[in-house]
Amino acid sequence: MEFGYSDRCNALRQQLTEFMEEHVIPRDRLWHKEVKAGQYPVSFMEDLKALAKSQGLWNLFLPSLREDEPGQGLSNLDYAPLAEIMGRVFWSSEVFNCNAPDTGNMELLHMFATPAQYEAWLKPLLAGEIRSAFCMTEPDVASSDATNIQTSIRRDGDDYVINGRKWFITNAAHPNCKIMIVMGKTDPDAEPHRQQSMVLVPRDTPGVTIVRNINILNHFSPEGHCEVRFENVRVPAENLLGTEGDGFMMAQARLGPGRIHHCMRSIGQTEVAFDLMCDRVQERKTFGRHLAERDTILEWIARSRVAIEQARLLVLKTAWMIDQGGARSARKEISMIKTLIPQMQCEVTDRAIQAFGAMGLSPDTPLGDIFTWGRALRLIDGPDEVHLRSIGKMELKERGKNLGQSLKYLYTE
Structure with a gap:
């Protein structure tokens, strides 16, 4: 390795x-x-x-x-x-x-x-000429299980007609957002993982309404994490991405590398919080001594560095595994970093805020935004609990192949 x-x-x-x-x-x-x-x-x-x-x-x-x-x-x-x-x-x-x-x-x-979709949408995206949105999560269901989504994508002659509500749709408020990939149900009677499909919906299609741009805690994102309403939105049948029933599979293909990218960026954000903390404790005094002279602060710094290095190594291992065998071969590791990195980001940033004192709560530093984003990532691309459940099930399944092997280490007669 x-x-x-x-x-x-x-x-x-x-x-x-x-x-x-x-x-x-x-x-x-x-x-x-x-x-x-x-x-x-x-x-x-x-x-x-x-x-x-x-x-x-x-x-x-x-x-x-x-x-x-x-x-x-x-x-x-x-x-x-x-x-x-x-x-x-x-x-x-x-x-x-x-x-x-x-x-x-x-x-x-x-x-x-x-080929037509490539020319119309992928080429300008690769050139950075337009922006896009991915519409999967919904306010009325637990969208961490994508089989729950309720948005309807109904075939009507040569068109698809879309009805539903989505929310926390990143980029939807960006002025350059021109295309949305919308996930919904084309066949509610199919087996659960074959009910969903994806269609390409131009942002200016009649019936698409940006209801609001939702703040994450108190953090405002100008590109938007929006609630979007689709009311009798009609698009040509050739706007189907892939084939009908492939929506769940495509969502999984998309989310694997995406989760990696989030974790990589989070480590960079955490390094900023760590750097700020290290500088702050060497210049700030309380009760006549620099914070850096106090054992508690030194322990914060040490534990933070250890946590960051551990997280980075696991992310690199996961990236290597995806390169070697695809996202499916690294399913457990992807879930592991998805639960580890946001927690680590929150813990390190919390220490940095504490070291700064009241200033750490103010907009004079990026610490509030870094902490907020770490907390948000515990829900984005699947909540911690879903990933931990997956890790536990995969671990026990692997252990099942050698069930009882550990018993030989017990001190029993």
């Missing part, structure tokens, strides 16, 4: 770090200022995207590229540390066309689009 960084990866890490230091981080305050003033997309985004594309820092997430497609064709293992670097600034992934949910949608289209 080998998951060290390749020479190509190390070169891109250096290039990406320099780009972030020179062009992205200096604009972070301006990004927040413009968004707060209601200017979105921000004034400098297209210039940064053009610069990143010109330097080859583009579509880094997509491992399989055709000859005429822009990107690097990196493995998941090579992409992992790059996503971590991008994760240090919340909005920076868009600069490199590596932002969710566009990444997952591009992967779906790459695997299942017809």
Whole structure:
């Protein structure tokens, strides 16, 4: 098992770090200022995207590229540390066309689009000319089990007619969002995992309504985590993605790498919280002593570093496994990092907030946003409990092959 960084990866890490230091981080305050003033997309985004594309820092997430497609064709293992670097600034992934949910949608289209769908939607997405949304989760059911979704996709002659409600739909409020991939039921009478299909719905189709942009706790995302209503939305039958009944399978294919990407970015965010904590405790004094002189604080720093390193290694192992055998071969590991990393992010960031004192609760630092995002990830792409249940079942199934072997270690006569 080998998951060290390749020479190509190390070169891109250096290039990406320099780009972030020179062009992205200096604009972070301006990004927040413009968004707060209601200017979105921000004034400098297209210039940064053009610069990143010109330097080859583009579509880094997509491992399989055709000859005429822009990107690097990196493995998941090579992409992992790059996503971590991008994760240090919340909005920076868009600069490199590596932002969710566009990444997952591009992967779906790459695997299942017809030639016409490829030309209409995937090419402009790969070029960073448009944005997209993925509409799966619903407010009235537990969407962590995708077989629960109730949105209806009914065939009517040469069209599909869509009715339903979705929510927490990322990107739906982005002015450049032009296409939505909508998951719903085409055959409610089929077996549970064959009831669902996906259709491509242009954002401006009559009957599509953005009801509201939902804050996550008190965090506002200008691109949106929206509630969306579909009322008698009619699209041509050729807008079907893949074939009828493949919706659940395609959702699983999309979510595997997506969960990896979230975890990679989370480690980058956690490193920011850790860096801020380490600097703060060396300059802040309480009762005449620097915080860094106190054993409790040193323990916080040590436990945080150990937790980050453990998390990173498990993410790299998982990325390596996906590269070797596909997402299905790493199902348990994907669930493991999905439960581990958000918890780790919350714990480390909580220590950083405590070290900052009242300032850690204010918008003067990114700690509130980092903590909020860590907490949100305990629900995004499946709640902890669902993944832990899967891990437990897989573990016992594997143990079943050697049932009773451990009993020989018991001290009984």
